[in-house]
Amino acid sequence: MRFIHTADWHLGRLFHGLHLTDDQAFVLEQLIDLVRDAKPDAVIVAGDIYDRAVPPPEAVDLLDQVLSRLVIDLEVPVILIAGNHDSPGRLNFGARLLAGRRLYVTGNLPEACKPLVLNDAHGPVHFYSVPFAEPAMVRACLKSDAVTDPQTAMVAILDRIRSAHTTGERRVLIAHAFVAGGDGCESERPLSVGGAGTIDAACFHGFHYVALGHLHRPQSLAVNGDEKTLHYSGSLLKYSFDECDQHKHIYIVDMDAAGVCTREAVWLKPRRDVRRIAGTMAELLQGPTDGFSKEDYLEVMLMDEGPVLDAMGSLREVYPHVLHLRRPEVVAGTTSDRPNVRTTGDADLFKSFFKHVTGNDLTPDQETAFVATVDAMHTAEREAAL
Ligand SMILES: [Mn+2]
Known part of the structure; x- marks a missing residue:
């Protein structure tokens, strides 16, 4: 089984007031080329498909084009989940219809987390989609009072998956979460107000691969000492200046008959x-x-x-x-x-400014003209105030 793991596309993102849609289209074109060459069995996007709940039309159009080319033209199934930037309900639109064409979207947290089953020469692989959901939403959906924070919410969701599906099939988990020990950066929006909202990596035991989104730096974390299963692919592009030294890439993951995964990181060249x-x-x-x-x-x-x-x-x-x-x-x-702007007079401040800008001292004539102008302004202001 071969699949591509990517996350945090943030389509429609503004970067210091600039629309990044063209930059996103530029790297997604490379992703499409890669899918054509690598021929994966599936493409996973682990949340934050869009940058905001109501994305601009250009972002919706870009996603439409990319997904159509992957799913219809290249006939590769795509698995999407909602991240904390996405609107779960809006992303969920058409999910059943789209599944018929092998575009598997999970916006809302489902009451029962049924796996998507894809087969390779060695048998089935179960893909479990866990979209981002607030603890209150998880508590209501699972009808469990034990859910009070992101940690207990994820534990409840994963326990349910594990208890419902106890057979020895190979399994992949797709989620959007902040795992404790992970390294964050400025372009991620905090998942919870007040607390860190992190989840212990140990929660994620029992999966052969955990495809995560949320942290924008590509990184791997150990699950009970095992460093081979839990990975963040990182964001599609650098979305803040504190990410300038990072290398953004996607993973091509190959899973063998026993579920053991190997990853290849592929760098996507940004437009800028x-x-x-x-x-x-x-x-x-x-x-x-x-x-x-x-x-x-x-x-x-x-x-x-x-x-x-x-x-x-x-x-x-x-x-x-x-x-x-x-x-x-x-x-x-x-x-x-x-000069201290609070204690220095207007004339001396201006002299200092003039020297910095021109490199020259103010001549006596210029100083006289400046003082006369400022005095006239002050006089006019006083008269206007009376
Ligand atoms: Mn994100």
């Missing part, structure tokens, strides 16, 4: 990389020195010590996709040679 760069304006405006593309999405740490006029505008002439500007704390804060 997400990077952090640093330097003074003069250095940065000379262009990239380390061979990276000017077209990347950039967060720039500006190292100049004084004010810089229209830094974003100037940088974007060289790097069109600068999305965020930062200044080091020590520069933005209180360096000793900067």
